[in-house]
Amino acid sequence: MPDSPARNTGAHLVYAELKRRILSLELKPGERIYEPAMASALQVSRTPLREAVRRLIAESLLEQQPTGGVLVPVLDEAAISELYEVRAAMESLMARNACLKATPADIEVLRGILERNEALVRFADEAMKLGMSLHATIADIAGNSWAARFHGQVSSQMERYRHFTNSTQERRDRALAQHRTLVEAVAAGDPEKAAKIAFEHVLGARDAAVLAMSGNGPTIS
Known part of the structure; x- marks a missing residue:
C-alpha cells in the first residue's frame, strides 16, 4: 500500500x-x-x-x-579535499560551457550578482549566499544537466564546510575579485581563462577551509 x-x-x-x-x-x-x-x-x-x-x-x-x-559525521580534512577537487573540476567545466552559451542578458545577471556581492562583502553570510548564487547562475547558463546534477550533490555535502571558506574579510575580498575575473572571462567568451579561474577559485576555498579546520586559521563556533 x-x-x-x-x-x-x-x-x-x-x-x-x-x-x-x-x-x-x-x-x-x-x-x-x-x-x-x-x-x-x-x-x-x-x-x-x-x-x-x-x-x-x-x-x-x-x-x-x-x-x-x-x-552527525565529523568534519574531515581528507573528505573536504576530495569534495573540493571534484567541485573544482565541475566548476571548470561549467565555466567553459557558459562561455559558449552566455547571452548579453546572462552577463547582465552575473554582473548584477557581482554588484550585490560587492555591496555586502563585509557580511559573511550574505557574501557566501551571493557567491553560491553566482556559481549556480553560471551552471544554469552552461546547461549541462549531468554536471548540474552532480554539482548539486557535491554542493549539498559541502554546505557544512562553506562556513570555513569565507570567515575572514581577506578571503571574502579575494573571492569577490576572482568572481569579477571569472564573469569578465565569460563575458569575453574566453573558455580557457574562465575554466582556469573557476578551478583555482574553488581550490582556494578548499585551502581556506582546511586551514581554518586545522586550527591555524579562524574557527567557527
Missing part, C-alpha cells in the same frame, strides 16, 4: 529540518541523534523521523554506527 501524502509530507519536512541543522552546524559534528529526544524536539512521531534519518544516511549527512547509533 503506498504511503499517504500526509506521511510523505511529514517525512520530507523532518528531513528538510534535520538537513538544515546539520548543514548549518546547529547539530554539531560528532553529535549523536537520540530518536526520542529528536522526535520530541521536532514534535513529530518516530516514523517520519526514521524515514528522514534513513534518507540522510543515504546522502552521507548522517552516519550509522555498528552499534546502531546515528551520528
Whole structure:
C-alpha cells in the first residue's frame, strides 16, 4: 500500500529540518541523534523521523554506527579535499560551457550578482549566499544537466564546510575579485581563462577551509 501524502509530507519536512541543522552546524559534528529526544524536539512521531534519518544516511549527512547509533559525521580534512577537487573540476567545466552559451542578458545577471556581492562583502553570510548564487547562475547558463546534477550533490555535502571558506574579510575580498575575473572571462567568451579561474577559485576555498579546520586559521563556533 503506498504511503499517504500526509506521511510523505511529514517525512520530507523532518528531513528538510534535520538537513538544515546539520548543514548549518546547529547539530554539531560528532553529535549523536537520540530518536526520542529528536522526535520530541521536532514534535513529530518516530516514523517520519526514521524515514528522514534513513534518507540522510543515504546522502552521507548522517552516519550509522555498528552499534546502531546515528551520528552527525565529523568534519574531515581528507573528505573536504576530495569534495573540493571534484567541485573544482565541475566548476571548470561549467565555466567553459557558459562561455559558449552566455547571452548579453546572462552577463547582465552575473554582473548584477557581482554588484550585490560587492555591496555586502563585509557580511559573511550574505557574501557566501551571493557567491553560491553566482556559481549556480553560471551552471544554469552552461546547461549541462549531468554536471548540474552532480554539482548539486557535491554542493549539498559541502554546505557544512562553506562556513570555513569565507570567515575572514581577506578571503571574502579575494573571492569577490576572482568572481569579477571569472564573469569578465565569460563575458569575453574566453573558455580557457574562465575554466582556469573557476578551478583555482574553488581550490582556494578548499585551502581556506582546511586551514581554518586545522586550527591555524579562524574557527567557527
